[in-house]
Amino acid sequence: MTPPLHDAHPAGHGRRLPDTQQGMRRRNLARVMHTVSAEGPLSRAAVAARIDLTRAAVSTLVDELIRWELLEELGPERPGRVGRPGSALAISGHGPAGIGAEVGVDHLAVCSVDLRGVVRARAVRHGTNRGRPPQPVLAELTALIRQVVAEGEREGLWPAGLAVAVPGLVARDARTVVRAPNLDWHDLDLGPLLPGEPPLTVDNEANFGSLAELWLGDDTPRDFLHVSAEIGIGGAVVVDGRLLRGTRGFAGELGHVPVDPEGPRCACGGRGCLEQYAGEEAVLRAAGLTPGEDSVGQLAERAARGETDVCRALGGAGTALGIALTGAVNLLDPEAVVLGGALAALAPWLLPSLERELARRTAGTACAVAVSRLGSEGPLLGAAHSVVRTVLDDPAAVAERT
Amino acid sequence: MTPPLHDAHPAGHGRRLPDTQQGMRRRNLARVMHTVSAEGPLSRAAVAARIDLTRAAVSTLVDELIRWELLEELGPERPGRVGRPGSALAISGHGPAGIGAEVGVDHLAVCSVDLRGVVRARAVRHGTNRGRPPQPVLAELTALIRQVVAEGEREGLWPAGLAVAVPGLVARDARTVVRAPNLDWHDLDLGPLLPGEPPLTVDNEANFGSLAELWLGDDTPRDFLHVSAEIGIGGAVVVDGRLLRGTRGFAGELGHVPVDPEGPRCACGGRGCLEQYAGEEAVLRAAGLTPGEDSVGQLAERAARGETDVCRALGGAGTALGIALTGAVNLLDPEAVVLGGALAALAPWLLPSLERELARRTAGTACAVAVSRLGSEGPLLGAAHSVVRTVLDDPAAVAERT
DNA sequence: ACTAATTTGTTAAGCGCCCTGACGAAATAG
DNA sequence: CTATTTCGTCAGGGCGCTTAACAAATTAGT
Numbered sequence A, B: 001m002t003p004p005l006h007d008a009h010p011a012g013h014g015r016r017l018p019d020t021q022q023g024m025r026r027r028n029l030a031r032v033m034h035t036v037s038a039e040g041p042l043s044r045a046a047v048a049a050r051i052d053l054t055r056a057a058v059s060t061l062v063d064e065l066i067r068w069e070l071l072e073e074l075g076p077e078r079p080g081r082v083g084r085p086g087s088a089l090a091i092s093g094h095g096p097a098g099i100g101a102e103v104g105v106d107h108l109a110v111c112s113v114d115l116r117g118v119v120r121a122r123a124v125r126h127g128t129n130r131g132r133p134p135q136p137v138l139a140e141l142t143a144l145i146r147q148v149v150a151e152g153e154r155e156g157l158w159p160a161g162l163a164v165a166v167p168g169l170v171a172r173d174a175r176t177v178v179r180a181p182n183l184d185w186h187d188l189d190l191g192p193l194l195p196g197e198p199p200l201t202v203d204n205e206a207n208f209g210s211l212a213e214l215w216l217g218d219d220t221p222r223d224f225l226h227v228s229a230e231i232g233i234g235g236a237v238v239v240d241g242r243l244l245r246g247t248r249g250f251a252g253e254l255g256h257v258p259v260d261p262e263g264p265r266c267a268c269g270g271r272g273c274l275e276q277y278a279g280e281e282a283v284l285r286a287a288g289l290t291p292g293e294d295s296v297g298q299l300a301e302r303a304a305r306g307e308t309d310v311c312r313a314l315g316g317a318g319t320a321l322g323i324a325l326t327g328a329v330n331l332l333d334p335e336a337v338v339l340g341g342a343l344a345a346l347a348p349w350l351l352p353s354l355e356r357e358l359a360r361r362t363a364g365t366a367c368a369v370a371v372s373r374l375g376s377e378g379p380l381l382g383a384a385h386s387v388v389r390t391v392l393d394d395p396a397a398v399a400e401r402t
Numbered sequence C: 001a002c003t004a005a006t007t008t009g010t011t012a013a014g015c016g017c018c019c020t021g022a023c024g025a026a027a028t029a030g
Numbered sequence D: 001c002t003a004t005t006t007c008g009t010c011a012g013g014g015c016g017c018t019t020a021a022c023a024a025a026t027t028a029g030t
Helices: A021-038 A044-051 A055-067 A134-153 A205-216 A280-287 A295-305 A308-332 A342-360 A375-393 A395-400 B021-038 B044-051 B055-067 B134-153 B205-216 B280-287 B295-305 B308-332 B342-360 B375-393 B395-400
Strands: A071-076 A087-091 A095-103 A107-114 A119-126 A157-166 A176-180 A185-189 A200-204 A224-229 A233-239 A242-244 A336-341 A368-371 B071-076 B087-091 B095-103 B107-114 B119-126 B157-166 B176-180 B185-189 B200-204 B224-229 B233-239 B242-244 B336-341 B368-371
Touching: A021 A044, A021 A055, A021 A071, A021 A087, A021 A375, A021 A395, A021 B021, A044 A055, A044 A087, A055 A071, A095 A134, A095 A375, A107 A134, A107 A157, A107 A375, A119 A134, A134 A157, A157 A205, A157 A375, A200 A205, A200 A375, A205 A224, A205 A233, A205 A242, A205 A336, A205 A375, A224 A308, A224 A342, A233 A308, A233 B308, A280 A295, A280 A308, A295 A308, A295 A342, A308 A342, A308 B233, A308 B308, A336 A342, A336 A375, A342 A368, A342 A375, A375 A395, B021 B044, B021 B055, B021 B071, B021 B087, B021 B375, B021 B395, B044 B055, B044 B087, B055 B071, B095 B134, B095 B375, B107 B134, B107 B157, B107 B375, B119 B134, B134 B157, B157 B205, B157 B375, B200 B205, B200 B375, B205 B224, B205 B233, B205 B242, B205 B336, B205 B375, B224 B308, B224 B342, B233 B308, B280 B295, B280 B308, B295 B308, B295 B342, B308 B336, B308 B342, B336 B342, B336 B375, B342 B368, B342 B375, B375 B395
Parallel strands: A095 A157, A157 A200, A224 A336, A336 A368, B095 B157, B157 B200, B224 B336, B336 B368
Antiparallel strands: A071 A087, A095 A107, A107 A119, A176 A185, A224 A233, A233 A242, B071 B087, B095 B107, B107 B119, B176 B185, B224 B233, B233 B242
């Protein structure tokens, strides 16, 4: 079985390797990396058994990966079984690292993650970016990035790529922000405004969040629907371990699925979109609160205290989510629906009505609904990990770059 | 011991050939077949240029495919350009053929298609199957199949596979009909009731219809949403040239997407499902007609005559389709929506309201809506072609079977 | 008409990649 | 202490594509 070649959009390496011996070699190098990454320290023989190659072939692959410092030899395994003990191989903690960055409405964040998946450095700056012009915001982000990169370099890490999560739609070139309403950014190419050196990938925060769920989630299936809300409502569809992007890169826009065709007008031009019932502004209004800092925390706190207006508002949002998700589930038949972002924190008050609505509108057993453990950390971690995945997906490519 | 080469389901999900030299060889054989199939007669040099291999390599691949009678040498091409003219290669008109079969509510149909995609034999039996027990129906279908296979054998064709389209949900094993309400079949394994010889694949008629659209449509994109209605409303999602099936194989159930959360009750347990507005029964009732033979023809005829009740009913169905499709388009961002099956014949009266609804609910340019040229022929052709695709996808596999 | 240039298809040599089979090394079992 | 098992490596070989060269078949130019 071939390892899942990571989606084409983040990073240019998603291209299919050619059907030549070199391409085969590169795919097999990738299969070794994926196997070791997924199943902890493993001997050459164990890897060979898993990817269906001979020990001899795996030996040469591993030699090369060690020479490139992508794998490390940990030494002899603790015996336990009969026979000569194998020599444990592990993903290296040095070498390439993924840099993830997030442009939030109320903060900036950057982190670096090594090939093992361990977060090695972080930097955050709080304060609103709403309506600020892009240049100063991205200059601040660049400073945070340089700080994180420098910190990594002191530990023997070099940046293999930079992935930036933004709260808005991103074109398929993975550089241009088409529309980010809460930042008031439009048709903006981030390339020239960020460091030129590590290759850049920009994507929607909901997309990165769903990838984080896929890669880091506890037992997230390979087919699921991810719903996350910050200000608007974002969704992402993961099919067979791959993120579905759509022709223009706009797939997953759950927020503008019609819930009631004659409902209130929406900025998108439609009527009764989900966002009119479960978006932050709508929920706050229904709860009798005014928008402000940390609105989500406010909602959770008051709901926990049992304030009926807030509970009823969240219940209504859950019902609307349930209706919109019924349509999505009928269309996609996912294994699960995962609530992420701000929805994770509010899940206790959303789930009952959401699940009730989903169940009563579904023939047979309804789709399972899970709550993300990552919450608002998802987009940042997903961004950093997406870089790591491109390295695992084609280790030979990064070796060429050293 | 050879590894499993094909997914049970059609749609060529199963390009999971191992990363060994043999796997590479088989993939390259497939690439030659696909290239010749897609771009008509081609010289060895032209194929080599397209699939990025050397002429020498392509020569050996072609030799093998000719020895297996999957390719034919047509002889020297008409010159025109400077240089030695190439020798044109074409897909063979002999050898393996795909057998497609359709269990409709009102008919049975079988056809065979050669590797070139040409329909070589057909057989049809009219008469309702509604509520009949499966055994006699499938016995009749078997008789038609044998007839079509025999006809093909007289022309040097042998059946490489049998694909059966049914109006209902099919489990992922591609043999078991889980639920076909209009036939009143439930949890029925078709394997034992059909000829054992050509390998069997069963799938939903909407799925096969969408594949036909993908493979045979005029300029159907690789990402589209296919909507077809016979009695119920079926949908199918094609992403990057692959059919999206969902975990249980139930993806594409557009008919039960909620259009109005407080609408009329539906058999599925929900309320206001699309089928309650645009299903055959609902449209006939709204038009003041009673269900019967050829209801679709009736509707089209009366609408063409300008009967206001019928036109209004179809317009309402179009509006409901537009609302449901708005949600689907927001979620998937397809390149186009294609109306197939009975909807193709009724498109002139559905399209205006459908497109209006889609446009006014979409920010930016709305998704294009196209009408299928195949209409109700889609499922049968898609089934037969799905067999042909499995041959093109792994020609070495059929060579082993001779 | 004749030569030069161009393109095709084939052939032989070569290289890369994995497999087979055999070996020494390092552990356990008796 | 010996037999057994498993691991990692090495040499030899097969397979598949590439490179390079060549003959064949056509057009372009003089």
